[in-house]
Amino acid sequence: MRADLDIIKDWIPTGGRVLDLGCGDGELLSWLAEHRGVSGYGLEIDPEKIERCLDRGVNVIEQNLDDGLGNFGADTFDVVVMTQSLQALRYPDKVLSEMLRVGKHCIITFPNFGHWRCRVYLGGRGRMPVSDFLPYTWYNTPNIHFCTFEDFERLCGKLDARVMNRLAVDRHHRHGPASRIWPNLFGEIGIYRISGAGFTDHNVAI
Amino acid sequence: MPIPFPDDSVGLVRPRTQVFEEPLALACGRSLSGYELIYETYGELNAARSNAVLICHALSGNHHAAGYHDENDRKPGWWDSCIGPGKPIDTRKFFVVALNNLGGCNGSTGPTSVNPATGTPYGADFPVVTVEDWVNSQARLADVLGIAQWAAVIGGSLGGMQALQWTISYPERVRHCIAIASAPKLSAQNIAFNEVARQAILSDPEFHGGDFQAQGVIPKRGLMLARMVGHITYLSDDSMGEKFGRELKTDKLNYDFHSVEFQVESYLRYQGEEFSGRFDANTYLLMTKALDYFDPAQAHDGDLAKTFANAQARFCLMSFTTDWRFSPARSQEIVEALISAKKSVSYLEIDAPQGHDAFLIPIPRYLRGFAGYMNRIEV
Numbered sequence: 001m002r003a004d005l006d007i008i009k010d011w012i013p014t015g016g017r018v019l020d021l022g023c024g025d026g027e028l029l030s031w032l033a034e035h036r037g038v039s040g041y042g043l044e045i046d047p048e049k050i051e052r053c054l055d056r057g058v059n060v061i062e063q064n065l066d067d068g069l070g071n072f073g074a075d076t077f078d079v080v081v082m083t084q085s086l087q088a089l090r091y092p093d094k095v096l097s098e099m100l101r102v103g104k105h106c107i108i109t110f111p112n113f114g115h116w117r118c119r120v121y122l123g124g125r126g127r128m129p130v131s132d133f134l135p136y137t138w139y140n141t142p143n144i145h146f147c148t149f150e151d152f153e154r155l156c157g158k159l160d161a162r163v164m165n166r167l168a169v170d171r172h173h174r175h176g177p178a179s180r181i182w183p184n185l186f187g188e189i190g191i192y193r194i195s196g197a198g199f200t201d202h203n204v205a206i
Numbered sequence: 207m208p209i210p211f212p213d214d215s216v217g218l219v220r221p222r223t224q225v226f227e228e229p230l231a232l233a234c235g236r237s238l239s240g241y242e243l244i245y246e247t248y249g250e251l252n253a254a255r256s257n258a259v260l261i262c263h264a265l266s267g268n269h270h271a272a273g274y275h276d277e278n279d280r281k282p283g284w285w286d287s288c289i290g291p292g293k294p295i296d297t298r299k300f301f302v303v304a305l306n307n308l309g310g311c312n313g314s315t316g317p318t319s320v321n322p323a324t325g326t327p328y329g330a331d332f333p334v335v336t337v338e339d340w341v342n343s344q345a346r347l348a349d350v351l352g353i354a355q356w357a358a359v360i361g362g363s364l365g366g367m368q369a370l371q372w373t374i375s376y377p378e379r380v381r382h383c384i385a386i387a388s389a390p391k392l393s394a395q396n397i398a399f400n401e402v403a404r405q406a407i408l409s410d411p412e413f414h415g416g417d418f419q420a421q422g423v424i425p426k427r428g429l430m431l432a433r434m435v436g437h438i439t440y441l442s443d444d445s446m447g448e449k450f451g452r453e454l455k456t457d458k459l460n461y462d463f464h465s466v467e468f469q470v471e472s473y474l475r476y477q478g479e480e481f482s483g484r485f486d487a488n489t490y491l492l493m494t495k496a497l498d499y500f501d502p503a504q505a506h507d508g509d510l511a512k513t514f515a516n517a518q519a520r521f522c523l524m525s526f527t528t529d530w531r532f533s534p535a536r537s538q539e540i541v542e543a544l545i546s547a548k549k550s551v552s553y554l555e556i557d558a559p560q561g562h563d564a565f566l567i568p569i570p571r572y573l574r575g576f577a578g579y580m581n582r583i584e585v
Contacts, residue, residue: 017548041545047571054552054578061541062555071542 002027003173004083004191008107011165011193012038016078019102021065021095022085025049026058033058040077066090069098077103086110086152087143097159100196105164109191112168114148114184133171133188149184152192160197167191211274214290215282216248216297219273221313224350230308230343233499236333239322243347244313245269245305248289249297251351257585258353259295260344261285261304262361262368265436265493266485268312271304272297285362287568294576299585300357308343309335309492317488318419328488330416335492337364337500341371345379357585358382359519362565363532364493367500370540373517374502380519382583384576387529387565389536390510390543391501396531399439400494406431407487416488425487430478432490437477442528442561446470503543510543520550522579524572526564527557552579 001009005028012018015037020029023042026049032038041059044050053060063071065082066089080103086092087110099106111134112118121129128138136143147155149168156163168179168187178186211217223244231237246269251258261271263284272289274282289295289302306314309332317332324331348356359369359380366388373383389396407413410428414421441449450470459467466472506512521544525537534555544551554575558564564572 039548039550041551047575050554051574051578054575054582057582059550059552061545061551061553063553071538071545073546076546 004109012079019077019080021082026053026056029058030056069102072102074101079105081107083109087145092145106194112149112187112190113146115188116185149190161194163194165193214292216273216290219246221246232339233336234334241315243305248302249300251301257301259300259302260356260359262365264363264365269304269306294580307340311486311489318486327419334495337367337371341375355379360384362386373519377516377518383519384522386524387532389532390540397498402435403432426482429482429487433481434474434478439531440563444559511546514547522552524554529562531562
């Protein structure tokens with residue numbers, strides 16, 4: 001299983017209802033359905049990935065996240081998941097607020113633009129960072145809304161969302177000591193669990 | 207000439223007729239004392255009787271969905287692109303049943319059949335049948351064939367409506383519902399087009415109040431016009447533009463009203479002409495009414511999610527981007543209701559230039575998605 005999915009699978013309650021935004025080939029939903037009795041839907045726009053979801057028997061809805069989640073009622077899912085898509089959205093703030101409306105919890109993963117490599121690249125060369133991990137140049141990247149952990153948490157604050165868990169990991173999804181001490185500098189990928197203002201729950205041990 | 211038939215064809219097929227003697231009560235309040243349904247089957251019913259698939263046809267369809275009736279047939283059945291060995295509805299896996307609906311004109315009891323009470327053709331006296339009535343009659347056919355539960359009920363357009371109705375009327379008898387290019391009910395614009403088609407038929411002097419058969423004539427002009435107007439709604443602006451543009455049949459304009467000048471005029475006339483020679487005007491009226499009346503949510507305060515509350519099937523909906531008869535938004539209404547009703551549903555919006563007719567065309571992405579869903583069905 002993809003490393004980030006391997007981490008977040010344990011944040012999803014058994015038998016829960018899950019909405020996976022940008023579900024890819026349906027790997028997470030397929031695993032959750034089989035091992036945790038989870039039901040739900042994946043949203044995807046890539047035809048090939050949609051076909052792979054169908055091949056796996058995952059409920060997949062062809063829908064562009066930038067069009068919103070108007071077809072989903074408030075609080076109809078236990079968890080809304082969005083992995084590695086936040087930075088590619090046209091209106092990440094609106095989608096985030098929609099996720100908080102639809103789900104009791106939201107799990108979001110995204111690359112941290114505040115990572116030291118990005119800082120060194122930008123500071124040293126004065127150019128937008130390009131790496132193996134984020135291989136695009138500024139003009140052809142699908143990632144149009146990069147942010148840092150700090151930026152993301154400020155947006156959560158603005159949306160009255162509470163950060164329940166945060167895990168800063170490296171590109172291999174290892175949770176090392178450096179990223180524990182200074183996540184915004186040493187964490188390459190952020191894995192967040194957040195909930196809306198009205199929702200209180202105990203933290204999940206991770 | 208398809209000799210030999212292609213490897214992925216079901217080959218030569220033969221229709222069968224089932225006679226039903228028990229009366230069928232209809233939504234209109236009348237009942238049919240007895241009736242016949244003509245149907246075809248492809249593939250083999252397995253020992254557990256768990257691999258049966260029902261194909262529901264659209265407005266002008268019939269029981270001949272796949273294969274050939276004769277070695278000299280120019281064309282196979284209407285959905286041969288999707289039914290056959292190795293095709294999305296794979297006849298190596300599924301036992302496929304396709305029938306001609308009640309009120310049809312291809313062998314099932316309809317306006318051209320003899321009314322046993324009078325000894326003359328029903329004509330205009332054939333009762334108006336609804337999608338629900340069709341589903342009830344199809345359930346009886348399933349009983350006769352020993353099919354307690356369909357692995358899937360599948361249809362496009364009006365056929366998709368029947369597939370949806372199955373999950374509402376007989377929730378325990380459908381495991382999967384595949385509704386393609388369909389809608390939860392007709393819009394005012396949809397009904398308006400149907401009304402133009404009906405008026406074309408009704409106002410043809412040869413219609414004789416529907417009893418043209420007794421007069422030995424057919425309302426050819428009316429039926430032709432009805433088909434022409436319908437056909438426009440099956441194609442997209444793009445596909446018509448691509449196919450015909452403003453091309454002329456002759457090299458100059460004639461400055462008159464009776465010449466066939468543009469290619470698109472010629473095409474529509476040909477389609478209308480061909481159709482009027484093989485289809486019954488009363489059946490056409492009935493089919494358009496069945497479309498207009500379809501509104502399963504009406505019995506549930508207009509709440510489509512409530513309508514599907516008891517459905518046990520898993521759903522797959524597909525739409526086509528340039529379909530303006532039943533646009534993607536119409537399929538999305540169904541998807542939204544199913545999500546709200548917490549049903550299992552997948553939805554594909556296929557980018558295709560062909561308009562409503564796309565559901566009959568072997569578009570690679572459509573076939574792959576369709577096959578992907580069908581392959582997962584357990585039998």
